[in-house]
Amino acid sequence: MSTKKISRVVALVASVALLSSITTAPSQAIPKNDTQTLVSADWLAKNINDPKIVVLEVSAEEGLYERGHINGAIKVSWTKELVDPVNRNILSQASFQKLARKAGIDNDSTVVFYGDNNNWFAAWGAWVFNIYGLNDVRLLNGGRTKWEKDGRPLTTAVSAPALGDVVAKKADASLRAFLPEVLKVAKKQQNTALVDIRSADEFSGKIFAAPGFQELAIRAGHIPGAINIPWKTAINADGTFKSTAEVRKIYANLGIDGKKPIIVYCRIGERASHTWFLLSQVLGYDVKVYDGSWTEYGNSVGVPISNPAGTVWGIA
Amino acid sequence: MTPKKVTTTSGSVTGAASSFSWSKADTIRTSVAGVIVLGLLFWAYLLSSNTETGGRASFSLLIGLALGIVFERGRFCFFCIFRDSIESRKNNGFLSVITALAVGAIGYAIVFGMYLPDTSGEYLPPGAHIGPTSWVLAIAALAFGFGMALSGACISGHLYRIGQGSLRAIPALIGALIGFGLGFITWNTLYLRAIQEAPTLWLPHYIGYAGSLAVTLAALGVIAYYLLKSNTESAPEKVSGLAVLRSKFSPATTGALVGVIGTIAYMRIEPLGVTRQLSAISRKEFEKQSLLPETINGLDTLAGCVGIVTETISNNGWLVIGFVLASFAGALSANRFKFEIPTIRNSSTALFGGVLMGWGSMTALGCTVGVLLSSTQAFAISGWVFFLFAFLGVYLGIKAKVHTL
Structure with a gap:
């Protein structure tokens, strides 16, 4: 009897025991x-x-x-x-x-x-x-x-x-957005909500990257039309997500109610995945992660951006 | 292979009771030392319940505490150990280093088996000091060894000598801080010339843990054999009773304890080292003066004792604090604490030796503790290269009589 078989048997016995x-x-x-x-x-x-x-x-x-x-x-x-x-x-x-x-x-x-x-x-x-x-x-x-x-x-x-x-x-493909689709949304050729989950200062273009992170994009700001809802909005002080009813309400008040498809992005896609999980897996909305995020978008040539702070890279 | 001639300090030993007396001053000194140790333990307790620093700071302080006592009591000063061997074939100290490497290698093999069971991939065990091996490492280790001879001790040696009242350690450590900064300045050039392309050689990738441990112990055994054969030093005196509070630890005890502490440190926090916090301080100060390039290539991705600029005291900082205070307690109870007033002459050699050691340890990503011990125990070829060239540096320094300047 191979060890694999033995472990399967053990697993079976264990699972039967656990059913109680x-x-x-x-x-x-x-x-x-x-x-x-x-x-x-x-x-x-x-x-x-x-x-x-x-x-x-x-x-x-x-x-x-x-x-x-x-x-x-x-x-x-x-x-x-x-x-x-x-x-x-x-x-x-x-x-x-x-x-x-x-x-x-x-x-x-x-x-x-x-x-x-x-x-x-x-x-x-x-x-x-x-x-x-x-x-x-x-x-x-x-x-x-x-x-x-x-x-x-x-x-x-x-x-x-x-x-x-x-x-x-x-x-x-329904879970992941690439630059061409995001561009369509930015140019209002596609009706999708864009959620930028970075901090307010990154969103406004005051800073190029969150403190402690390298500046990896040479433009600051956000994708035109994006709504800024920092990822932290969704969590309690102990790091757990707020209750489903609560987050549904919070996001709806900010314009994200799941009635139209959503694309979330951040700097490289990891924090956006956090919000993606909430909106898509917990609230059941149709959400894609744009994992290229700002490090792709903010470096792309010829794309429209919104930079309310007006910062220019390389000029203090 | 461990030396058979020596005995441990434990157990009841009859005979050989050397003239031992206990004075009122001893009681006072030992009490103060006890209070210091208790104070450190209490400090560690406070740190452990502080959510900001957490358990790791507390544990690091305890590691420093243990290491400080063992280094001080075991006279685990790499320079003195190498010098005694080179000048007069007194090899007991060297045998304690070999013991530390052997015990640590066994410990690391056990922990590695848990952290990275499969060595066939390209992965390295997390955080272990396995550095790139190139001519830069050899030169850095050589400079470090020469600096040891010039300043009279390596960096850990100077740190525990502060606890013994050596004021000469101060210019040496200032020199080291300057040296770290110089290391940061020359880093980019050396990194692009050699370090970036240098192989990170880790024995278990080729022969697994069992093979690596066998090879390491065999190599250490051969060295131990020659050290024992040519040893002119007799076994340390046996001690009993209260004398334990003052006596030096035997080489075997010292080496075994250093090996065990190193294993525990790696298992719970990070490999032993004493330069991470100090180099971080240097880096910050040099950055403030705009002396450093804006980016230091690749450094923060390499495993070793070079600190990323941090605002607060790192785990390594707590270790160093515990280390210095514990060595002070150890020295005090053994009546070895004595203010040693430096001269201008020996302060200058200490300072200049410190600069060499700072540059060497920054460039080699660690010093005698962080690389010679922690890398060799971790089966990294970089550890052996550092060992060889640092020893060579000390040898050249002694032959050139720079330690008597």
Whole structure:
């Protein structure tokens, strides 16, 4: 009997044993856009031994996962695994399938993302996993910080899951916007709401990049027609999202009610993924991430921009 | 291979009870030292409940505390150790360095197995000091070693000597701060000439952890064999009772403790090093004076002891604070604290040696602790290269008698 077979048997026995404590099996094809896409730390703690659940940590800080992570979580590196190392692009379908299988993901797995930095890169991961057609992708509400602040346990043990059998689908074009489409929106040739989730000072063009970040665009400001709703608008002080009813109202008051398609962007797409997750996966709106974001748009030649502050790059 | 001649200070030892007396002054000194240690522990406790600094600052302070005591008590001064070996074949100190490397290598292998189970990919374990290996590293280490000879100690050595009352450490450390700045100035040129293209050689990529550990221990064993064979120094005296509070740690104890502390530091925070915070201070000051280029190419992506400019005290800063205060406590209870008034002459050599060490450690991405220990323990070839050339630098310095200037 191979070790893989043994682990499968163990997993089966474990899952039968667990059925008594779990009322609904998580992978029971929960409809997309259900509020369940956001899981609480309590839920994860209760379901952590469910073999159908695969927990992935995407943190930006090096060594964080290694020095302690949620039991059973697998590390996914944003810079090394979720993007193409050479082209500016997300990883390819083939690389994705390889990565997901290595993490032990099957077609009917429930994937739960969490990470540091307010879940920014975890949300980016969730977006990429949705693009390649995974059925059940969730985000741990409050991310790593909340889990730690709750005093929940971490481990340094690395799990080595058996290879999964997930089949990646063709990239879902309805989740990702490229420059030509964004330009159409900017020129009012397409009726889509643009949400700029950067800080007010980046939006107005007072600064070229948020403090602590390199200035990677040589124009400041925002895409014409965009509405500025900083990503922080959606969260409580502890990093968790505000209640669904509350955020629905807040965004509706700012003009984002889901009645028309939405494109979100930021500097490189990671913070935008955070808002994307909320609007698309929690509120059920039709949302694309423009991951080229300001570092592409603000550097493009001949595109219209809006720069209320009137700053000019290179001139103090 | 660890030396067999030495014994540890623990356990009840009969005989060899050297003339030991305990005076009122000893009680006072030891009490003050105890208060300092307790104070550091309490400070660490306060830091741990401070959400701004968190547990890592607290833990770093504790690592510094442990390391300060061990360095002071074990006389873990790389310059003195190398000099004793070169000048008079007194090799006990050198054996403690070899022990530290061996114990640390075992510890790192254990932690690496957990952090990066699969060495077949191109990944490196997070944060480990595995640096690029080029002629720049060799020259930097050589300059560092020569600077050690000139100033009388390496950077960690000067730091713990502050705790012993050595005022000569002050010009040396000022020199090091200047040297760091010079290192930042020359960095871009050296980076583009050599460092950027230099290979980052990590043994486990080629022969796995078991192979790397075997090769490392074998190499250390060979060195230990020659050190033991030519050793002119006898085993340290056995101590018992209250004498433990004053006595020096044996080389084996010192080396083993340094190795264990290094492993724990890497496991919980980052590899041991003493220059990260200091170089960050330098960088900030030089930047204020507009002496540095606007961008320092690639530096912040390399693993080593060079600090990114931070506003607050980094984990490494807490380590250094704990280190200096603990070595003071150690020196005090052992009655080794004595203000050593520097002369203009030896202050100048300390300053100039410090500049060489600052430049060398910035360019090599660390010093005797951050590279010689932490990189070699981590199976990085850069560690061995630094070890070899820093030793060579000290050797040349001693042969040129710069340490007697």
